[in-house]
Amino acid sequence: GAGVSQSPSNKVTEKGKDVELRCDPISGHTALYWYRQSLGQGLEFLIYFQGNSAPDKSGLPSDRFSAERTGGSVSTLTIQRTQQEDSAVYLCASSYDSQLLNSPLHFGNGTRLTVT
Amino acid sequence: AQKVTQAQTEISVVEKEDVTLDCVYETRDTTYYLFWYKQPPSGELVFLIRRNSFDEQNEISGRYSWNFQKSTSSFNFTITASQVVDSAVYFCALRPPTGANNLFFGTGTRLTVIP
Numbered sequence: 044g045a046g047v048s049q050s051p052s053n054k055v056t057e058k059g060k061d062v063e064l065r066c067d068p069i070s071g072h073t074a075l076y077w078y079r080q081s082l083g084q085g086l087e088f089l090i091y092f093q094g095n096s097a098p099d100k101s102g103l104p105s106d107r108f109s110a111e112r113t114g115g116s117v118s119t120l121t122i123q124r125t126q127q128e129d130s131a132v133y134l135c136a137s138s139y140d141s142q143l144l145n146s147p148l149h150f151g152n153g154t155r156l157t158v159t
Numbered sequence: 160a161q162k163v164t165q166a167q168t169e170i171s172v173v174e175k176e177d178v179t180l181d182c183v184y185e186t187r188d189t190t191y192y193l194f195w196y197k198q199p200p201s202g203e204l205v206f207l208i209r210r211n212s213f214d215e216q217n218e219i220s221g222r223y224s225w226n227f228q229k230s231t232s233s234f235n236f237t238i239t240a241s242q243v244v245d246s247a248v249y250f251c252a253l254r255p256p257t258g259a260n261n262l263f264f265g266t267g268t269r270l271t272v273i274p
Binding site: 046078 | 263
């Protein structure tokens with residue numbers, strides 16, 4: 044498909060376990076973004092990549108959260124020692140170029156994470 | 160500081176009614192972009208429109224129209240003759256030219272169109 048692909052679509056994990064969420068952006072999009080959407084809340088910015096580098100990590104909630112992107116394509120968001128408050132939908136988006144302000148973000152369907 | 164406020168948490172209308180979703184933003188930048196996204200029950204955010212701060216022309220696309228008022232820092236979205244398929248959460252977002260190259264989202268307005 045031509046859209047942003049995220050996997051898994053749903054993840055249930057026990058408190059304290061580590062999880063990895065994957066995002067495959069639209070081909071040719073150099074910018075990639077991670078957002079978190081908690082129940083009834085807006086979208087909380089976590090991190091973005093331009094190519095493989097992450098100029099802005101300011102939104103990561105704690106040092107348990109990390110993300111990487113390799114080959115300018117697929118990105119992985121890792122949450123270590125998950126807590127119940129990490130339960131949310133994690134959305135990935137990509138855009139043609141982060142420097143093009145009018146370039147819209149195209150979102151995936153998200154990964155719904157539930158920490159029990 | 161950047162902030163987007165969508166004061167209407169939930170709106171219900173009967174099919175074929177018109178509905179306006181409000182969006183008010185705060186920014187100190189003179190150049191910025193505004194966006195609207197739709198999030199249907201499937202969960203995927205769908206891009207609807209973007210507007211730059213220098214273009215205050217209203218825009219109409221089918222049953223959708225947008226009213227950008229820089230003087231009141233508002234970017235309202237109107238759906239004319241609403242349909243059940245319009246039921247979704249709608250997000251307004253602001254993108255500043257400096258700092259983090261991300262979108263600042265409002266908390267969304269859940270629109271329910273009753274048949």
